[in-house]
Every structure is written in structure tokens, then in C-alpha cells.
Amino acid sequence: MNYQNIFITGSTGVVGKPLIRKIVENGHNVYALSRTNLHNEFFKDLNITKIEGDILSDGLQEKLSDKNINAIFHVAGVNQMCSKNPEHMFNANIKGTINMLNLGNQIGIEKFIYTSSAVTLGEKLGTEGNEDSKHRGYFLSKYEESKFLAEEEAFKFKKEFDFVSVNPSSVQGPGRVSGTAKLLISTLSKKYPPLIKNHLSVVDIDDCTSGHYNALAYGKNNERYVLNSFQSTRRIKYFIHKS
Numbered sequence: 001m002n003y004q005n006i007f008i009t010g011s012t013g014v015v016g017k018p019l020i021r022k023i024v025e026n027g028h029n030v031y032a033l034s035r036t037n038l039h040n041e042f043f044k045d046l047n048i049t050k051i052e053g054d055i056l057s058d059g060l061q062e063k064l065s066d067k068n069i070n071a072i073f074h075v076a077g078v079n080q081m082c083s084k085n086p087e088h089m090f091n092a093n094i095k096g097t098i099n100m101l102n103l104g105n106q107i108g109i110e111k112f113i114y115t116s117s118a119v120t121l122g123e124k125l126g127t128e129g130n131e132d133s134k135h136r137g138y139f140l141s142k143y144e145e146s147k148f149l150a151e152e153e154a155f156k157f158k159k160e161f162d163f164v165s166v167n168p169s170s171v172q173g174p175g176r177v178s179g180t181a182k183l184l185i186s187t188l189s190k191k192y193p194p195l196i197k198n199h200l201s202v203v204d205i206d207d208c209t210s211g212h213y214n215a216l217a218y219g220k221n222n223e224r225y226v227l228n229s230f231q232s233t234r235r236i237k238y239f240i241h242k243s
Contacts (some may be wrong), residue, residue: 001027003071003111003216007064009033009055009100010076012042014171015115018209019075021046026213031067033060033076055096061106071111071216074100077150079143086142093146094153101157111162113215116151118169118201118226119144131167131224155222164219166212168227173205204229 006023010016011032023030024046032043035054043050051063055076074097078089097114104112122135122144139145151165203211211227219225 003028005029005031005067005069006071006073007031007033007051007067007069007109008073008075009096010074010115011048012039013075014173014205015168015208015212016073016075017042018205019073019212020048022209022213023073024048031064031069055092056099060103064103064107067107069107069109071113072100072104072109073113073115073212073216075115075212077115077147086146089143090146090149093150097150097154098157101154101159101163105158105160109161111164111216111219112159113212113219114151114154114163114165115212116154116165116167116224117144117147118167118228120148120151120167121226122148129226131226151224162219162221164215164221165224166215166219166227167224168203168208168211169201169229171203171205171208173208201228203227 006028008016008020008023008030011020011030012034020030020032030046030048031051032048033051033053033055034043035052040050042048049067051060053060053063055074076092076096078092080086080089101112118129119141120135121129121131121133122137122139123129123133124136127133135148139148154163154165207229208227211225215225
């Protein structure tokens with residue numbers, strides 16, 4: 001099997017949890033980064049090896065040196081759309097990504113799948129974003145800025161492995177109750193009126209999971225792939241497919 005041993009960050013989040021199940025179901029050995037004991041039973045049930053630490057930790061190379069890791073899924077990140085102090089978000093999203101890329105070089109992996117975001121496309125208002133969109137030159141949120149800079153650093157980082165960026169739009173589905181999901185749930189339940197009149201691009205959690213795994217199997221080096229199931233005014237296809 002290609003990429004028999006996989007290391008994953010952010011394995012218990014909205015994107016990571018279903019992804020880690022899919023990775024296990026496809027027969028890979030999984031090593032999951034975790035800084036708490038809250039998910040030990042989850043890891044045990046799936047026969048996953050827990051690696052203690054976080055994306056800014058030193059010493060991960062030593063912990064993984066004998067695991068023969070073939071690929072890394074870097075899913076972990078911080079999303080704080082309206083934070084008054086975004087320093088932690090910038091630190092995690094940018095420095096954390098660089099740390100994981102450096103780890104990939106240190107342990108000699110073959111492929112790195114990076115969970116970026118569709119906000120990094122930065123398409124001009126009123127246009128449809130895609131993998132080749134040129135950024136508008138200004139940011140609509142600190143989150144967009146942090147992910148844009150992180151992706152920029154990731155592509156220019158000197159890597160000794162194949163690198164694929166996956167750019168999901170707003171991930172919605174079972175397990176998501178915060179952020180934009182909270183607004184959607186409140187609106188659909190008619191508890192509160194919509195706060196903002198806007199179009200929302202959404203990727204279903206199952207599509208997002210499949211897209212990430214397909215990035216491992218078929219994603220091309222130094223390419224990015226937008227994952228999107230539909231937009232609030234019309235349906236469009238999500239991008240990743242077997243090529």
C-alpha cells in the first residue's frame with residue numbers, strides 16, 4: 001500500500017475526525033498528534049497511536065523517527081473570525097504549518113497534505129474563485145490573512161517531498177455547531193434572523209473527507225485543490241477527482 005504510515009494533526013476536529021476514520025478504513029497505520037487525554041478512547045477504538053504534543057512542539061522528530069512515516073496530513077489550525085487578539089491564530093496557522101513542513105523533511109516523508117482554506121483564493125467580489133484566482137490584495141478577516149500567509153509560506157518552503165494544498169470552503173455537517181454553522185442553525189431554526197445577507201459557499205463534510213483522501217491518492221505536487229459542494233445561490237462541483 002502507498003503511504004502505509006500516516007501522521008495527522010487536528011485529528012479530532014470537524015475535518016480531522018471523519019478524515020481519520022476514512023484513513024483507518026483504507027488500511028493505513030495512523031499516528032495522531034494530541035496534547036490532551038480527552039480523545040484517548042477514540043484513538044483506542046480505531047487502533048490509532050497517539051503522539052503527545054502540538055503543532056508547535058519540539059521533539060516530534062524523535063517521537064516519530066522509528067515510525068517510518070510516509071505522509072503527513074496537516075489539518076490543525078485556528079479559525080477565529082472576529083478575534084480581538086489574533087496573535088495565537090497567526091502563530092498556529094503560520095508557524096505551526098512551517099513546523100510541520102520542517103518535520104516532514106526531518107523524518108523523510110513522501111507526501112504532505114495541507115488543509116488550507118478557500119478564503120486564500122481572495123477572488124474579487126462578484127467573481128467565482130478557483131485554483132488560479134489572483135488575490136484581490138486586501139483581506140476580509142484576520143483569519144483569511146493568517147491562512148493566506150500560511151499557504152504562501154508553505155508553497156515557498158524548501159520541501160523534500162510532494163506537497164498538496166486542499167482548500168475547502170465552509171465545512172458543514174454532523175459535528176459542526178460553531179462559527180458559520182451556528183449562524184446557519186439559528187437561521188434554519190428561526191431562533192434569530194440572518195445577521196448578514198451574503199452568499200455562502202459550502203462543502204459537505206463527506207465531500208471534504210473524500211477530497212482530502214483523494215489529495216493523498218491523486219493530488220499532484222505543488223498544486224492546490226478547491227473543495228466545494230455548493231454555493232448558496234447555485235450548485236457547483238467540488239474539484240478533486242481521479243486524474
